[in-house]
Amino acid sequence: MRRVAAGGLQIDAAAAYAIENPLLVAGVVAALVLLVGAGVWLYRYLGRTPGERLRRALSDYDRLAVLMHPNPDPDAMASALAVDQLVAGTDTSVSLLYSGEIRRPENRAFQTVLDLDFDRIESVDDVDAEAVVLVDHNRARGFPGAEQIDPVAVVDHHPGDGEGERFTDVRTDYGACATILASYFNELEFEFTESQTNGEIDIDAAPADTIPTALATGMMYGIQSDTRSLTNGCTSSDFAAAAFLYDGMDGDLLNRIANPQVDAEVLDVKSRAITNREVRAPYAFSDVGDVSNTDAIPQAADELETLEGVSAVVVVGESEGSIRVAGRSRDDRVHIGRAIEAVVDDIPMAEGGGHARMGGGKVPIEHMAGLGPSDGVSREEFKERVFAAMAGEL
Numbered sequence: 001m002r003r004v005a006a007g008g009l010q011i012d013a014a015a016a017y018a019i020e021n022p023l024l025v026a027g028v029v030a031a032l033v034l035l036v037g038a039g040v041w042l043y044r045y046l047g048r049t050p051g052e053r054l055r056r057a058l059s060d061y062d063r064l065a066v067l068m069h070p071n072p073d074p075d076a077m078a079s080a081l082a083v084d085q086l087v088a089g090t091d092t093s094v095s096l097l098y099s100g101e102i103r104r105p106e107n108r109a110f111q112t113v114l115d116l117d118f119d120r121i122e123s124v125d126d127v128d129a130e131a132v133v134l135v136d137h138n139r140a141r142g143f144p145g146a147e148q149i150d151p152v153a154v155v156d157h158h159p160g161d162g163e164g165e166r167f168t169d170v171r172t173d174y175g176a177c178a179t180i181l182a183s184y185f186n187e188l189e190f191e192f193t194e195s196q197t198n199g200e201i202d203i204d205a206a207p208a209d210t211i212p213t214a215l216a217t218g219m220m221y222g223i224q225s226d227t228r229s230l231t232n233g234c235t236s237s238d239f240a241a242a243a244f245l246y247d248g249m250d251g252d253l254l255n256r257i258a259n260p261q262v263d264a265e266v267l268d269v270k271s272r273a274i275t276n277r278e279v280r281a282p283y284a285f286s287d288v289g290d291v292s293n294t295d296a297i298p299q300a301a302d303e304l305e306t307l308e309g310v311s312a313v314v315v316v317g318e319s320e321g322s323i324r325v326a327g328r329s330r331d332d333r334v335h336i337g338r339a340i341e342a343v344v345d346d347i348p349m350a351e352g353g354g355h356a357r358m359g360g361g362k363v364p365i366e367h368m369a370g371l372g373p374s375d376g377v378s379r380e381e382f383k384e385r386v387f388a389a390m391a392g393e394l
Helices: 002-020 022-047 050-058 074-086 105-113 177-187 213-226 236-246 251-258 264-275 296-305 336-344 379-390
Strands: 063-067 093-098 131-135 153-156 167-170 191-193 210-212 278-280 283-290 312-319 322-329 351-354 358-364
Touching: 050 074, 050 153, 050 167, 050 177, 063 074, 074 093, 074 105, 074 131, 074 177, 074 210, 074 213, 105 213, 105 251, 153 177, 177 213, 177 236, 191 213, 210 213, 213 236, 213 251, 264 283, 264 296, 283 296, 283 379, 296 312, 296 322, 312 336, 312 379, 322 336, 336 351, 336 358, 336 379
Parallel strands: 063 093, 063 131, 131 153, 153 167, 191 210, 283 312
Antiparallel strands: 278 283, 312 322, 322 358, 351 358
16 A cells, blocks of 8 residues: 555656646657657668668659760669669659760670660760769769769679769679669569560560569679679679579570670681780780770680680770770689779879779870870880789789
8 A cells, every 4th residue: 555655646746747847848758759750760761671772762853864884784784774663653754874885796785685775975964864873883984074973872783982872782792783683673572574565675664663574684684794694703692683583584585685696896806816815824915906896805805714724814905095905804813803903003094993803994095105195104014014913913
């Protein structure tokens, strides 16, 4: 009885205090409500998948631009298409942009077979959108004013410090950017749907929350091309993404993309790369001279890497005022992206980098001694730098 009486006195005292200090009590109650509300919001926010967070962020804009890197490959193109489909069904309109060229045979086949329509830009003034998303690269480059691009979101698998204002998902251990987008679709439980109407491909007609056949096929090839058919630089996540996409892809479309006719110049450049090669086992270098199809250079690097006794290779060629560089490595001692970056690091206006297995770069001719007006790096010095970098001496 005493405990009950004591409890009653405490309740009476609290009630009296509340009557005497109504504003303070109301403030405490409001603070508790806000605290609980904030906790619930934080729990729900942290519980959202990356795909859901990206979708919510992008749907806040009426006009969105998805920007691929300058010369988009299948992984970049598939990733751009995936972002477009991610916001399908919202009021957001999307334009898919690139600034360079689509010239490599399988890249052109990818665009042609899937009947894709991308917009080519020449400067930042051509980017007519409220917000920009970068896919398969994390810093805009390759056109005048690129440095002015402040992306709202970045989805990438390449090394770099570029970030999106509202969303960043950079997974450098993944073999392809399309793998990341496939994980979004899987987590959001998107379903596969047919993307052909009267025998013609029509990705845009696909309902929201679905993955059309053409997109699933494109994403599958994007993963295959960036990982050399899941044999190089990939993780279990890439295999899981391929397994997920398999049920929705079209084998005939995939075969048509993967096996296009070969450009005659590509064969010629490969031949020159083999003829002009210099091997300092286990590394190789080749200068193929003038090329009009710059995509032939990385294909020549792919070819040289298969030579017995060669574990890392760099091929260079000259096109439109620049020396184009392509590197490949299957040597755990040679991170070819970092090696190329080291080679061009102190050359003005040059750029280079990439993954452990695959890298590239570009050096303006005007900064190559004997070719441009400056006292820059000679062709011979450049070659020596490449060998030094592959050997870990640069």
